[in-house]
Amino acid sequence: MSLSPLYNLSKLKYFDGLDNEIYAEEYDYSLSPKFQLESISLSSRGQGGGAFPKFLYHQFSLQSLDLIDIQIKGEFPNWLIENNTYLHDLYLENCSLSGPFLLPKNSHMNLSLLSISMNYFQGQIPSEIGARLPGLKVLFMSGNGFNGSIPFSLGNISSLQVLDLSNNSLQGQIPGWIGNMSSLEFLDLSGNNFSGRLPPGFDTSSNLRYVYLSRNKLQGPIAMTFYNSFEMFALDLSHNNLTGSIPKWIDRLSNLRFLLLSYNNLEGEIPIRLCRLDQLTVIDLSHNHLSGNILSWMISTHHFPQQYNSYDYMSSSQQSFEFTTKNVSLSYRGSIIQYFTGIDFSCNNFIGEIPPEIGNLSMIKVLNLSHNSLTGPIPPSFLNLKEIESLDLSYNKLDGEIPPQLTEIFSLEFFSVAHNNLSGKTPARVAQFSTFEESCYKDNPFLCGEPLPKICGAAMPSSPTPTLTNNEDDGGFIDMEVFYVTFGVAYIMVLLVIGAVLYINPYWRRAWFHFIEASINNCYYFLVDNLPILSKF
Known part of the structure; x- marks a missing residue:
């Protein structure tokens, strides 16, 4: 009208x-x-x-x-x-x-x-x-x-209080004076062409609560510090070229809910202080070069605190971040992120076993530990992940059986344990597990049962000793390149030791030459005696 x-x-x-x-x-x-x-x-x-x-x-x-x-x-x-x-x-x-x-x-x-x-x-x-x-x-x-x-x-x-300049073509360095804006609570500069280093710090009077700087060309270490850190709710530095390690001052952000550092060049181990952030609901450290063991985590199940004014509400409604769920990168925006929980440590160099305490995160929606070098079994405590929708443990070196109790997780929509050393029978084809295809289990040499083509036999051991494989990405127990190198070194060392002994001890040297001469004569007469017989054939 x-x-x-x-x-x-x-x-x-x-x-x-x-x-x-x-x-x-x-x-x-x-x-x-x-x-x-x-x-x-x-x-x-x-x-x-x-x-x-x-x-x-x-x-x-x-x-x-x-x-x-x-x-x-x-x-x-x-x-x-x-x-x-x-x-x-x-x-x-x-x-x-x-x-x-x-x-x-x-x-x-x-x-x-x-x-x-x-x-x-x-x-x-x-x-x-x-x-x-x-x-x-x-x-x-x-x-x-x-x-x-x-x-x-x-x-x-x-x-x-709220400044959103995201998804433009702005460039240059992020100005340091932004950290001196005493009223600023929400800052979103993501999706631009900012380069150089992060601002060194934020003033003691800063009230920043949401900082989104993803999808830029930022470089150098995470040297920025937040003095009034207990106010920080969200920190997104993903999709940049940041280097160095995760800073130890991260534990100052005691109220942090979202920590997104994926797609950078960070290295080193996860600082143990990071575990003190008991309010975290989303943490994404994927696609870096982090190493060491995965620490035990507690994901908060509390919602955001009540907003105090209209500008707080506007800023929270504008929040957005990307997170890989069900093997697809999705954008989460607005009020829905208050109910989302997830951990993504994929595509790093983590080793050791999966901490069984992670199985106590009963409200978590997404857990991705794929493309690492994790060993040991899948913790049976994963049975407690009653709200999980996406569980990806593929491309590791996990062994043992898949806990059959996982079939009791009825919210699971994506599941992958492919490219490991798992053994035994696949979970029963019931409930959600009836929808998972062969690709979810492939390249586990000792795994059998539907939907895999290998049928479980009665004599098949439940946990056989892993055999050799020449494909490290397929989760092989022995790296064949390392095997060939060590075998060659050992072979050369044996020859050198024999040569040294013969050089030092003349008695053994004469005995060795006598043995060689006798062996040659025996071979010669053996061939002469049997050659007429061989010629008949």
């Missing part, structure tokens, strides 16, 4: 048309509404739109404007901010706006929330944005084509 039938309602102050197909037609330009709205929310459900709604040219008392998903096209309507000096909330997400981002000519003191995400803006973020919009508390500019660097004037907005 068109808004034109409402134009005669002179006392109309608030209009909410979200989740409908309410819009302003272009020919309404000649009509001047009698109302002066204070708040309006419209949507078009993706319908093709034209110019900006013309009736807004006549509005001067707006305090809140929400035009999310209206396909308006054109440039940013800076006149809208200039005409409405009381405007404090402006939502223009996914409106197909393009061109440069235009600021009002004069400073607007009341605008506290500006959201222009998911448009087609290009060029640099205006350098004077901090001076023109000094009252901003929330700024969403993600999913555009902004380039250049972060304007220094943003650091002068003392009230800024």
